[in-house]
Amino acid sequence: xxxxxxxxxxxxxxxxxxxxxxxxxxxxxxxxxxxxxxxxxxxxxxxxxxxxxxxxxxxxxxxxxxxxxxxxxxxxxxxxxxxxxxxxxxxxxxxxxxxxxxxxxxxxxxxxxxxxxxxxxxxxxxxxxxxxxxxxxxxxxxxxxxxxxxxxxxxxxxxxxxxxxxx
Amino acid sequence: xxxxxxxxxxxxxxxxxxxxxxxxxxxxxxxxxxxxxxxxxxxxxxxxxxxxxxxxxxxxxxxxxxxxxxxxxxxxxxxxxxxxxxxxxxxxxxxxxxxxxxxxxxxxxxxxxxxxxxxxxxxxxxxxxxxxxxxxxxxxxxxxx
Numbered sequence: 001x002x003x004x005x006x007x008x009x010x011x012x013x014x015x016x017x018x019x020x021x022x023x024x025x026x027x028x029x030x031x032x033x034x035x036x037x038x039x040x041x042x043x044x045x046x047x048x049x050x051x052x053x054x055x056x057x058x059x060x061x062x063x064x065x066x067x068x069x070x071x072x073x074x075x076x077x078x079x080x081x082x083x084x085x086x087x088x089x090x091x092x093x094x095x096x097x098x099x100x101x102x103x104x105x106x107x108x109x110x111x112x113x114x115x116x117x118x119x120x121x122x123x124x125x126x127x128x129x130x131x132x133x134x135x136x137x138x139x140x141x142x143x144x145x146x147x148x149x150x151x152x153x154x155x156x157x158x159x160x161x162x163x164x165x166x167x
Numbered sequence: 168x169x170x171x172x173x174x175x176x177x178x179x180x181x182x183x184x185x186x187x188x189x190x191x192x193x194x195x196x197x198x199x200x201x202x203x204x205x206x207x208x209x210x211x212x213x214x215x216x217x218x219x220x221x222x223x224x225x226x227x228x229x230x231x232x233x234x235x236x237x238x239x240x241x242x243x244x245x246x247x248x249x250x251x252x253x254x255x256x257x258x259x260x261x262x263x264x265x266x267x268x269x270x271x272x273x274x275x276x277x278x279x280x281x282x283x284x285x286x287x288x289x290x291x292x293x294x295x296x297x298x299x300x301x302x303x304x305x306x307x308x309x310x311x312x
Contacts, residue, residue: 009293012292012293012296012297013289013292013293016288016289016292016293016296017289020285020288020289023281024281024285027277027281028278028281032274078207078210078211079203079206079207079210079216079220081200081203110227110231111224111227112203112220112221112223112224112227113220113224114216114217114220114221115217117217117220117221119224143200143203145204146200146204
């Protein structure tokens with residue numbers, strides 16, 4: 001009978017210990033991770049004239065102004081100063097996460113955002129050269145320690161730019 | 168000859184205004200970048216710089232406006248906002264350091280209390296559990312089935 005009582009006490013102690021360990025790990029992890037950004041990232045998106053994904057222009061005229069929106073989000077865990085370059089390229093233009101496009105910049109936009117803040121910037125673009133399968137390339141650059149650095153985020157919009165027909 | 172001098176001076180003044188203006192826009196940009204770096208440093212020290220960052224963004228938009236339409240008013244407004252942010256940084260840092268110290272104290276207290284609670288539960292938990300169990304079910308009657 002005495003041995004049985006001891007056994008029950010040991011089982012209860014083990015359960016209590018297990019609960020303490022689980023609660024302790026949870027408490028410590030919450031205390032250490034509170035306010036820390038585990039995976040910092042920035043967002044760059046291009047929205048159409050109505051601020052939607054999908055209403056993008058496909059065909060525009062030379063020198064015709066068309067409207068887009070830039071969506072920028074900061075989840076880097078610190079204040080960020082972004083510059084978005086809009087460049088005009090074509091299908092042969094090389095751009096990826098490490099190499100920015102080596103082509104002409106047609107406009108640039110800037111934003112300073114605190115952590116966990118997003119902004120939508122209206123953008124009016126006008127292209128003065130005709131061409132088929134042109135790419136509007138949007139690159140995200142950041143101001144870091146007084147230097148402007150390519151941040152590796154980019155997106156693109158395929159366009160046909162046609163010259164207006166003469167009457 | 169004497170009549171030409173004021174005309175020449177006027178021409179020099181008029182032609183130099185855009186370059187002076189563009190110089191001041193460049194200066195405003197440099198100042199903004201300097202304050203941005205200071206603000207980031209302050210944030211690193213624990214300061215909450217959210218509102219000031221949004222103010223700097225507003226100043227940046229005003230500088231861009233000044234660049235596009237040569238508005239001296241926009242530029243002066245931008246400079247005044249940047250100045251305000253720059254002047255608020257020491258106070259932000261002070262608050263941030265205080266908050267960081269408080270967070271450390273809260274963290275240390277939480278860890279200490281958790282350890283103390285764990286020890287107490289480990290040693291007294293089973294006894295408390297069984298005494299509660301007895302109190303709850305001590306007057307139960309056992310019926311033979």
